[in-house]
Amino acid sequence: MFKKLTAKLKKGLAKTKERILGGLKAILPFGRDLDQNILDAMEEYLYSADIGPTTVMKIVEDVTHAYKEKEITTTDECFDFLKGTLKRIMSHDQPGLVQAKSGPTVILVAGINGSGKTTSIAKLAKFLVDQDKKVMLAAADTFRAAAVEQLTIWAERLGCEIIKKNQGSDPASVAFDAAEAALARNVDYLIVDTAGRLHTQKNLMLELSKIERVLAKKIDDAPHEVLLILDANNGQNAIEQARRFTEAIDVSGLFLTKLDGTAKGGAVIGIRHEIPVPVKFIGVGEKAEDIEEFDTDTFVEALFS
Ligand SMILES: Nc1nc2c(ncn2[C@@H]2O[C@H](COP(=O)(O)OP(=O)(O)OP(=O)(O)O)[C@@H](O)[C@H]2O)c(=O)[nH]1
């Protein structure tokens, strides 16, 4: 069973679908006997689809095995088998957002510059507000001049409270104030924006840890969720980025953005297969409503529909 394919998801995945499905359909036309040449062409094609070599190797191994065992003998059987293989290799745990046992749930958002952190926060806030949750935002990206302003505009649009300080303030002090305010105002969710950083920037990674410590001091077990925001346009590099970041900090979930603008969404397959952290959301546009909860089966169905 999979969730309903929404128009948003179909439209958001259109470019990736065109790339992956378009090519596969040409290689696996309906009703042809399967042979090694076809399988070789399929393998070569998959390598070009941003899925990542490790994952392609696994897919090809499974398909080849099925061919040798005569489980699949025609191109359309191969096509269906491929779809099933994708679902299988992408299907580890799919928990939704973590929730605090009591009091505010704190979500810390991290990622490299321009990956879509602030926009994704707006999407998450809308997603939660639509479920009648009381949401507060914290502008702990005090580095970039327009960052606070950008989050403020979203907060106003979405009717969320925002905690902010002047540009250049210590991000941890914003987090501290926000945690206090979240408790005082009894919000359901506090979402903390942070400045873009690379996993290699030691000081900035330490700054992130400091934000986490400050939050934990005020609110038990905070942050309850650390979401890493990844731009799907980076294709195979997004898989590598996910690997590096999740090694450096305790990431609890991934949010893949800009799937609507890229044909490189195949990276989601590699990320699901290779990274032991669940993809929780995907971004399929620039508006606050352009968010989808990630679900493997629905994703694969959307790609193959
Ligand atoms: N098409 C599309 N654009 C997106 C999506 N998510 C974010 N963007 C755009 O990507 C650009 C960067 O988004 P931001 O949210 O500012 O990214 P950020 O990670 O907060 O950037 P910094 O704070 O500068 O590190 C903006 O133009 C967004 O509108 C998405 O899912 N689809």
Ligand SMILES: [Mg+2]
């Ligand atoms: Mg930002």
